[in-house]
Amino acid sequence: MTHKTILNETHRALGAKMVDFGGWDMPINYGSQIGEHHAVRRDAGMFDVSHMTVVDLHGARTREFLRHLLANSIDKLKVSGKALYSCMLNEQGGVIDDLIVYYLTEDFFRVVVNASTRDKDLAWIGKQARAFDVKVTERADLSMIAVQGPNARDKVFGLLMPETRAKAAKIGKFVATEGDGLFIARTGYTGEDGFEIIVPEAQAVSLWNRLRDAGVAPAGLGARDTLRLEAGMNLYGQDMDETVTPWEANLGWTVTLDEGRDFIGRGVLEKQKADGGHRVMVGLVMDDKGVLRHGQRVVTRNGDGEILSGSFSPTLGKSIAFARVPAGSSGTLQADIRGKLVPVRVVRYPFVRDGKAGAGV
Amino acid sequence: MQEIPGDLKFMKSHEWARVEDKGTVTVGISDHAQGLLGDLVYVELPSIGDTVKAGSACAVVESVKAASDVYAPLSGTVVAVNEALPDKPETINEDAYGDGWIFVIKPDNLAEEQEELLDPDAYAELIESEDH
Numbered sequence: 423m424t425h426k427t428i429l430n431e432t433h434r435a436l437g438a439k440m441v442d443f444g445g446w447d448m449p450i451n452y453g454s455q456i457g458e459h460h461a462v463r464r465d466a467g468m469f470d471v472s473h474m475t476v477v478d479l480h481g482a483r484t485r486e487f488l489r490h491l492l493a494n495s496i497d498k499l500k501v502s503g504k505a506l507y508s509c510m511l512n513e514q515g516g517v518i519d520d521l522i523v524y525y526l527t528e529d530f531f532r533v534v535v536n537a538s539t540r541d542k543d544l545a546w547i548g549k550q551a552r553a554f555d556v557k558v559t560e561r562a563d564l565s566m567i568a569v570q571g572p573n574a575r576d577k578v579f580g581l582l583m584p585e586t587r588a589k590a591a592k593i594g595k596f597v598a599t600e601g602d603g604l605f606i607a608r609t610g611y612t613g614e615d616g617f618e619i620i621v622p623e624a625q626a627v628s629l630w631n632r633l634r635d636a637g638v639a640p641a642g643l644g645a646r647d648t649l650r651l652e653a654g655m656n657l658y659g660q661d662m663d664e665t666v667t668p669w670e671a672n673l674g675w676t677v678t679l680d681e682g683r684d685f686i687g688r689g690v691l692e693k694q695k696a697d698g699g700h701r702v703m704v705g706l707v708m709d710d711k712g713v714l715r716h717g718q719r720v721v722t723r724n725g726d727g728e729i730l731s732g733s734f735s736p737t738l739g740k741s742i743a744f745a746r747v748p749a750g751s752s753g754t755l756q757a758d759i760r761g762k763l764v765p766v767r768v769v770r771y772p773f774v775r776d777g778k779a780g781a782g783v
Numbered sequence: 784m785q786e787i788p789g790d791l792k793f794m795k796s797h798e799w800a801r802v803e804d805k806g807t808v809t810v811g812i813s814d815h816a817q818g819l820l821g822d823l824v825y826v827e828l829p830s831i832g833d834t835v836k837a838g839s840a841c842a843v844v845e846s847v848k849a850a851s852d853v854y855a856p857l858s859g860t861v862v863a864v865n866e867a868l869p870d871k872p873e874t875i876n877e878d879a880y881g882d883g884w885i886f887v888i889k890p891d892n893l894a895e896e897q898e899e900l901l902d903p904d905a906y907a908e909l910i911e912s913e914d915h
Contacts, residue, residue, distance in 0.1 A: 439821075455847050456822040644821065648847060711825055711869065713845045734824040734847045760843070760850075 427472035428565055428623045429630055436640055443643055444538030446473040451642040458641035459648050459736040462612055463777050466571035467641035468633050473537035476561040476620060477547065484531050487554035488523065491547065493668060493685055495678035499525035505596045505609055508676055509668050510535075510546070511687030515694065516664035517671065519543050520656065522609060524598050532605075534566075536658050550686070564605075565626035567619050569638055570649075572777070574616035577636045578606075581629075590617070604629075611646060613653025613772060651731050651742060654705065654771035660716055661703065661730045661744050669694055670746060672703040699749050703730065705771035706743045707783055708757065710764050714743035719758040720766070724748035729757065737774045738783065744771075787814070787907060788880050792856065792900035794838075795909060799880065800856040800900060808857055808888045812844060814879040815910045820846035823872040828864040829886055835861060837896050842885050844875065853885060857896045863887035 425446045433440065438449035449470065451458060461467045479487070488496040494508035504525050510518045519539045524532040535543045548558050569578050579587050586601025593599050595615075598607035605620035621629050634640065647657070656662055662671035669677075669691065677691060694700050706729075708714055714732030727747030735742045743766075747755065756763040769783050791799045797816035801809045817823065827843040835841045840852035841861070864886045868874060875883035890896065901909065 439818075450848075451821060454822055456824075644847060712827075713825055713847075713850065715850065734845075736847070 425473065427470055428626045429470045429472065432627055432630055433470065433640075438640075438642060441643075443473065444536075446537055448473060449640070449642040450644045452640050455642065455644035455648070456736045458639060458645035461639035462571045462614055462641055462645060462649055463737055463774075464572070465639070466569060466574040466577050466616070466637065467639045467645065468574075468630070469568045469570070469641050469643070469646050470565075470630070471568050471618070472565035472623075472626065474566055475535045475537060475540045475543065476564050476566070477533045477535060477544070478559045478561055479531045479533060479547075479551070479556050480529055480559070481551075481554065481556035482529050483554040484529055484556050487551055487556045488531060489683055490554070490685055491550050492523065493677045493687065493691070495680050495683065496523065496525070496531075497680075498678075499523075501597075502526055503593065503598045505598060505607060507596075509662075509673055510543070511668070511685070511691075512546075512664055513686060513690075514664075515667040515687040515690030517658070517662045517666055517668065517673075518546055518664060520658055520662070520673070520676075522607075524607065538659060563623055564620050565623045567621060567626065567630060567633070568610055568612075568616065569619065569633060570610045570612040570614045570616035571638075572614060574614065574638070575608075577633065577638050578617055578619070580636055581632050611653075611655055612649035613655070613774060614649070647731075648733050648736055651733055651744070652735050652737055652772065652774035654773060656744070657731055666746075667691060667694055667700070670701045670703060672744075701727070701746050702749055702751070703744055703746050704751065704768045705773060706732075706745050706755070706757070706766040707738075707769050707773070708741040708743075708764060708766045712741060712759050712764060714741045714757055714759070714766065720745045720747055721756040721758065721763060722747050722751040724750055727751065727755075735773060737777065738779055742771075742773045742783075787903045789903055791880065791903060792897060793903070793906035793909075794854060794856050794900060796854050798854055798856050800897070802893065802897070803887075806889070806893070807862060808859070808890050808893070809884050810853070810856060810886050810888060811879055811884045812853060812875065813906070813910075816851075817876050817879045817883070820844065820851060821848050822846055823875050826868040826872045826875070826885070828866075828868065829861045831861055831864060833861040835859060835888065837899070844872070844885075855888065856900055857888055857890045857893060859888040859890040861886050862889045
């Protein structure tokens with residue numbers, strides 16, 4: 423069965439090309455994926471991300487539960503509204519999903535997980551929550567619109583009542599606030615500033631239309647993918663899954679091996695870290711013409727690796743990718759594109775920062 | 784969608800072929816195909832002098848989304864390629880049946896092989912049925 427967000431008809435009326443995305447009928451573009459990409463990098467664009475799963479966690483022991491569930495430390499969140507990016511691991515240290523968790527009150531945390539992993543995430547969270555007496559509630563009644571770009575915040579401010587506007591203008595990055603019936607988080611998946619706004623379904627179409635009237639360009643999931651890749655952000659299912667640990671997906675920065683915290687998967691992560699020699703994820707740039715794609719073979723001196731996320735970068739005008747390769751791979755590698763070995767450079771990412779090529783890219 | 788010019792023949796895989804007055808055949812991909820692919824970012828052309836067989840892959844078009852082979856509608860020799868495309872692949876998005884042509888073939892047995900191709904009405908019917 424195909425799910426539809428409340429904005430489905432709105433997308434169609436805007437001429438969107440719709441595709442199946444993890445069981446959801448979603449807009450891939452509204453005409454030009456590259457045009458939408460540039461709109462976000464240069465001005466402001468918006469994405470319907472209502473397919474993502476919002477889960478509320480209630481209970482006196484919620485923080486204690488999240489200490490156990492997440493590889494990142496929930497104790498970094500000390501102020502209400504603060505957000506944290508983390509992996510949720512299985513017992514083998516493999517990534518079940520990546521997520522954002524918001525601290526609201528000691529007995530109320532909000533988690534946003536991926537759409538394609540909804541069922542297994544809810545099952546896993548529900549199973550783990552029982553021991554902590556935490557109530558898990560999926561908020562299917564909520565929609566979500568991401569407004570991103572250098573001018574995104576200003577365009578959102580114009581639609582808010584003065585009191586909410588003041589609150590939204592004050593929050594720093596990775597912090598959320600509430601007002602006008604909206605949950606407004608200064609987060610995103612594009613590398614640009616902006617907000618992800620969680621809105622009751624009944625208000626979502628009107629919010630979308632008001633944003634459009636304010637000059638925010640509708641952007642599809644195609645542009646979202648090239649934007650997040652340029653920004654160096656992982657995509658679950660492509661860059662990591664349950665067979666991959668955070669060390670192997672360049673997500674070590676999200677793992678906190680703090681004293682005495684027994685999170686799921688910790689033992690395996692500690693052992694792999696101590697042993698070393700595991701595969702690593704690197705950023706690649708191809709200066710030749712062509713496009714790096716998921717699944718292509720990468721040839722290194724230490725053995726073969728493979729392209730994870732790969733695409734054309736509209737900002738750089740050439741192809742960029744993530745690849746998982748044997749430890750110690752650096753310098754120039756080769757990608758196997760339809761049987762032809764093409765040189766690719768290992769670079770530090772983000773590939774794009776502040777709308778321009780990152781250093782060394 | 785752009786209207787389909789009446790002088791074209793099509794493959795089911797969305798290539799078009801136009802028989803020119805001098806007997807050569809110009810080849811491109813249909814407006815429908817460019818729409819499916821989205822913004823094109825790369826075109827790999829055949830070489831002039833290549834011998835191609837009807838139905839064989841002889842060029843590649845890549846969009847942000849996917850790479851797609853372009854098949855030769857007819858057997859023959861490649862006598863021209865659109866040198867402007869590698870620098871401006873978006874030309875195919877903008878004008879699939881005109882400036883977005885990809886290569887020209889001097890066909891070996893035009894009369895026989897062109898019978899295998901679809902006329903504009905049959906092609907329109909095909910893409911109509913694919914949309915549902």
